[in-house]
Amino acid sequence: MDQLVTDLKSRIIETLKLQDITPGQIDENAPLFGSGLGLDSIDALELVVMLEKHYGIVIKDIEEGRPAFASVHALAEFIRAKQPTK
Amino acid sequence: MSNIAVVATSSVTPADVSRYQFGSRFGRMDPVCQLGLTAVEALGVKFGSRADIGVIVATNAGSLTTDVQYWRTRNEPGGVSPSLFIYTLPSSVTGEIAIRHGLTGPNLCLLGGCDQVLGEAAEWLRHGEATGCVCVECDVVATDAGELAGVPVVARAWAAFLQRGGGGIPLTENDRDLRSLCARVRA
Numbered sequence: 001m002d003q004l005v006t007d008l009k010s011r012i013i014e015t016l017k018l019q020d021i022t023p024g025q026i027d028e029n030a031p032l033f034g035s036g037l038g039l040d041s042i043d044a045l046e047l048v049v050m051l052e053k054h055y056g057i058v059i060k061d062i063e064e065g066r067p068a069f070a071s072v073h074a075l076a077e078f079i080r081a082k083q084p085t086k
Numbered sequence: 087m088s089n090i091a092v093v094a095t096s097s098v099t100p101a102d103v104s105r106y107q108f109g110s111r112f113g114r115m116d117p118v119c120q121l122g123l124t125a126v127e128a129l130g131v132k133f134g135s136r137a138d139i140g141v142i143v144a145t146n147a148g149s150l151t152t153d154v155q156y157w158r159t160r161n162e163p164g165g166v167s168p169s170l171f172i173y174t175l176p177s178s179v180t181g182e183i184a185i186r187h188g189l190t191g192p193n194l195c196l197l198g199g200c201d202q203v204l205g206e207a208a209e210w211l212r213h214g215e216a217t218g219c220v221c222v223e224c225d226v227v228a229t230d231a232g233e234l235a236g237v238p239v240v241a242r243a244w245a246a247f248l249q250r251g252g253g254g255i256p257l258t259e260n261d262r263d264l265r266s267l268c269a270r271v272r273a
Contacts, residue, residue, distance in 0.1 A: 016169075017113030042114075045168035053164040 002028075004076045012072070015050045016043050028072040036071070044069060057082045090211050091254030092261075093218075093247045095268045096128035100241050108186070116152040116173035117241065118145065119182045122224040125245035126183050133220075135188025140216035141180050144196040144203045144264075147225045147237065148176035154231040179224060191216045201262045204248075208257060211250040218249045223264040244268050 009023035012032075016039065030036035033044065047069060051057045057079060059065045068078035103120055106127045112120065122143060133139055152173045159166050172178060177195035184193055192215055196202055200223050207219040224243035232239040244264035248257060261267045 018110045019108075019113040021110050038110075042169050042172055049164045049168065 002076060004079060005072055008072050008076055008079075011050060011054060012037075012047070015046050026072060028076070030071060032069050032071060032075075047075075051079070055079050055083065089251055090208055090257040091249050091252050092257055092267065092271060093249050093252070093254040094129040094131050095244070095246045095264075095271045096125050096130075097244050097265075097268045097272075098125045098128050098242070102128060114169045115182060116149065116170075116178070117226040117228070118147075118149060118152070118176070118224055119173065119179045121226055121241060121243040122179040122222050122245075123182055123186060125222055125224065125243035126187070126220055129220075129245055129247050131247050133187045133189060133218075135190075136218070137190045138216055139187075139189045139218040139220065140191040140207070140210050141183050141189055141193040141220045141222070142196065142203050142207050142210075143177070143180045143183070143194070143222045143224060144198075144200040145176055145179070145224050146198050146200060147227045147231075147240070148197050149174050149178070150235055150237070151226055151228040151231040154228070154234055158230075179222070183220060183222065187220070189220065191219075200264070203264060204246075204257065204261050204267065207248050211248060218247060221246045221248060221264060246271075 005028050006023060009026045013021055013023065033039045048059050051059060068075055100121060103124045106124060108123060152170065156166055156170050156174050176197060180193045180195045192210060194206060203221045203223060207221050210216045210219055222243060222245045226241045227237055227239050229239050246264055246267055255271055
């Protein structure tokens with residue numbers, strides 16, 4: 001599996017303190033919000049902070065964040081686009 | 087107060103938290119919410135998503151432990167954890183209880199009003215604002231927060247479910263706080 005996707009799953013679990021969920025249980029193509037992992041707006045803010053802390057990426061507004069947070073796979077693609085070397 | 091019944095009571099410490107399953111979002115909650123939810127879970131009552139059941143939480147320390155954690159991390163790169171921020175509101179435990187059990191009746195958070203919980207709940211029930219009330223007293227003060235604020239370290243919660251009419255032990259005029267009520271029910 002894509003290493004960045006694997007890393008992101010672990011970081012999401014750690015950052016959001018998700019209990020009883022393993023990286024293997026997260027579908028990288030499932031929606032992060034609403035259905036799927038069922039995250040909420042506070043989680044979105046946590047992920048924004050996590051992106052800045054761990055990947056040095058700043059999400060400027062909701063228009064940029066919405067597609068990036070569509071799924072783990074979308075988030076990985078977003079990080080790659082912002083960090084071409086990763 | 088004779089028409090108000092104490093349906094169930096509970097008394098919990100952090101050691102009781104692991105006895106229950108709360109789902110994946112429990113980990114993000116602060117210790118006050120975790121212990122408050124545990125106390126309600128320990129009541130063993132199935133509320134069944136009711137709009138006529140209220141929630142009252144009383145706390146002396148409020149969100150002190152989370153406030154201190156927030157203050158200590160305020161200058162970290164990337165800023166303070168957003169989820170930590172929401173738990174600097176002492177009333178968040180009231181909301182977490184209401185969300186978990188689908189209770190959309192009135193809710194109230196009393197800071198330092200531990201001897202008023204039962205009286206407030208009785209008023210609600212007597213005036214028909216609710217037919218049942220989940221009452222919680224919850225205090226968590228971690229070691230560093232206690233040292234900083236000069237207050238005793240504690241982690242304890244009590245809960246009771248009161249109902250208008252129905253079966254249970256009658257609530258009396260002498261019942262003021264949950265600690266005493268729980269002790270009386272146990273005896």
